[in-house]
């Protein structure tokens with residue numbers, strides 16, 4: 001790691017909620033599909049496998065449904081607001097304008113995914129207006145905090161919510177969505193990702209940066225230039241984590257992804273998807289089907 005700067009005002013986070021667009025978990029290329037195994041990786045799915053192979057199986061192979069979460073949904077709304085704010089002229093990118101976008105982005109999301117209404121269902125089946133109002137206020141606070149970390153009046157992103165995809169020589173496809181790409185007059189590229197959770201403790205910073213190094217690798221392969229800077233903006237704690245990658249570092253990421261892909265291939269071929277019990281199991285929707293919690297995984301697709 002050449003540069004790691006952490007502005008840490010709070011140190012502990014059990015996990016971070018991105019709320020960003022979910023990367024397609026990918027049927028992958030023809031060779032992978034023919035072999036019955038995924039042939040693509042996104043940062044989220046790679047992180048799933050590293051966290052718990054059985055969780056990866058539940059999400060990618062079995063495609064088990066998961067309950068919507070208020071935190072992740074709030075993250076999606078906040079991401080949409082931060083993206084949309086750049087539609088306005090620079091001088092109009094104010095905290096008040098950003099806050100005013102929150103209810104509309106929530107309504108837009110709700111129209112696309114009506115099942116999210118259940119997050120704010122009251123006991124009588126109607127809407128719990130108080131809970132919804134508190135949740136919207138939280139989203140507004142997160143949006144407002146962004147202005148203490150970055151100044152959108154001085155930014156003109158080259159890309160927002162950029163879908164990237166590249167196939168490595170091995171046949172492994174990497175894909176994902178990048179929240180924001182900035183390009184300096186010098187041509188230097190900065191990849192920015194927003195997190196609505198809190199910054200991790202310094203000892204977990206490299207795990208948090210894995211996703212960003214993944215994106216840097218993809219952009220390097222697509223454009224031929226290593227991005228100059230990776231920047232994680234933590235709205236939950238008001239922290240910014242930056243990292244400047246180099247070629248050697250990204251080649252290491254590529255090796256790691258190939259090793260991960262091979263491990264996924266082995267698990268797919270053998271049907272041996274080991275559960276890995278950690279503190280993060282508390283957030284897992286699949287405990288009822290998990291042997292670690294007395295459950296039995298479905299038999300059909302993951303074997």
Ligand code: SF4
Nearest residue numbers: 052275276281284290
């Ligand atoms: S409960 Fe824990 S061990 Fe079981 S599938 Fe979920 S993350 Fe893995």
